[in-house]
Amino acid sequence: MPGLVWFITGCATGFGEKLVHDVLGRGDKVIATARNASARLQTQKEAGAAILELDVTGTQKTLDDVVNQALKIYGKIDVLVNNAGYLEAGFLEEVGEERMRNVFSTNFFGAINLSRAVLPHFRERKTGTLIFMSSYTVWEGQPTPGAYVASKGALESAVLCLEKEVAPFGIKTCTVISGLFRTEIFGPRNMKYGAREIPAYAEGNKWSDSLVTQMYEHSPGDPAAGAARIVDAVKSEGTAKGKEVPSFLILGQEALDAIRARCKAMLKICDEGESVAQSTATGAIPADQAETKSE
Template sequence: MTKQTWLITGCSSGFGELFVRQLTAQGDQVVATGRNAETRLAHLKETGAAILDLDVTAPQAEIEKKFKEAWDIYGTIDVLVNNAGYIQCGAMEEITQEELQRSFDTMVHGPINLTRAALPYFRERGSGWLLYMNSQSGFVGEPGATAYCASKFAIEGAVESLSKELAWLAPGIKPLIIESGIHGTEIMANLQHVTPRVPFWQPLNDAARTRGRGNYENPAGDAADMISKVIQIVKGTGVGAGREIPLRIPFGSDCLSEMREKIKQLQKTYDEWESVAISTDYEEGKRPMPRLPGVE
């Protein structure tokens, strides 16, 4: 099996920690990152991973310096794993702009800035993996999860655009979105709940707390097994052997079920509204010719 070098964000627990432990056990080189890394990632030093302090919400210039620092540790990076994240709960009316911005800084701007930092290195080499640890919440909206779903939807759209750019001009660089259902990690134990501001939404906030506890205590999926399979996909072994890897791969029966139900509802809407949708098209032969700006 080919050994690789991985840069992983959000390694203090959950998926990030599992990546570090499984990859180093296989002999791969890992740069494990997180905020306040010397203390929050101290438990990973025994794995042999390089530990690097990295706040994904830092400005672009600082992110680029950190990526170069990570690259220089081993002289390469083969796989960038954008994993850092958290769940901010609360209805849209109660979520403040600042709370929404923090979610976007962590789960949209952070991964995009790191991607920008990685691309010059990957383009020069002609290869590299860009992993985005996402969620079913990037495709299916959830009540009481405005900030989380909005950020997860946003990164899905950005990476889909990136995938088409790369397919055109840099096909050796592979983006991959992992859409995860509920797996057994600490993220559900560390939900951030909005400060109650509108009494009307208190039942929703109470339900979010109850659901979060239930998901933490009785997750649908095995997180370690999922990460093992994600690694296999990148390496082209196990479940990834001989397969063409798509842009998105879902994990968890709960995720798959919700996505299929939404697709079914979308298809129903498209079928029922097709005649209205196409009614605004120009008639054949009457479509105006496109003009360049400033050209008559």
């Protein structure tokens, strides 16, 4: 699939930065965006990317304006990668509503609002691909990234619906369920956490901090390889040769393990709860639960 124009958010570091270089290396065009783009996207610009300033938490009007500006550069956008995101760490009780809303502003509303800005163009052309970055933690649940996981879980759920809404217009969605990759997400500049005021969580926070340091230094995933798999999937090249853009792209062993474990656990819950679930249509106590009722 030659000659695509990509619009990518959060290109200063990590997956975003690697995506820019991979896409350019395959001969496609990129509009790379970031906060403080002129200072932070110099390498990407020198490699051939067009650069634009974009904070995904801007108003819908701001996002619409940036997309209109982007459309003037190459005359079209074929792929939007909603990559910008950050990790808010902390026990949910301690994180509080404001910080939780902030992480949703970037990870959930940023991605949905920017997609809303691009969709009229995609609908008009009856083509386009929307990429969303999610996390294996949505499938596993862990103590302390709860606010982040909630924002990514909301995104995954919204995209399940969006996929069906936009398919009639020839538009594809792909949710990348990522495992652990060596990017700046766990780094001191990008990761966020608020005041720690509840003594009961002090030990848990210490454990969380040491885990974050370990993940920052030793996450197994190579972001350049992860970026290459995403580009393969969109362009039906390399590891995805001859395949349609998938609804989900799993990256990393820990992502595979988490999804498999959750699916197995849910299947067991379905099997064990089948007769009870079905009994709600008639109200009759299922035969295999009669014993339970008389106790």
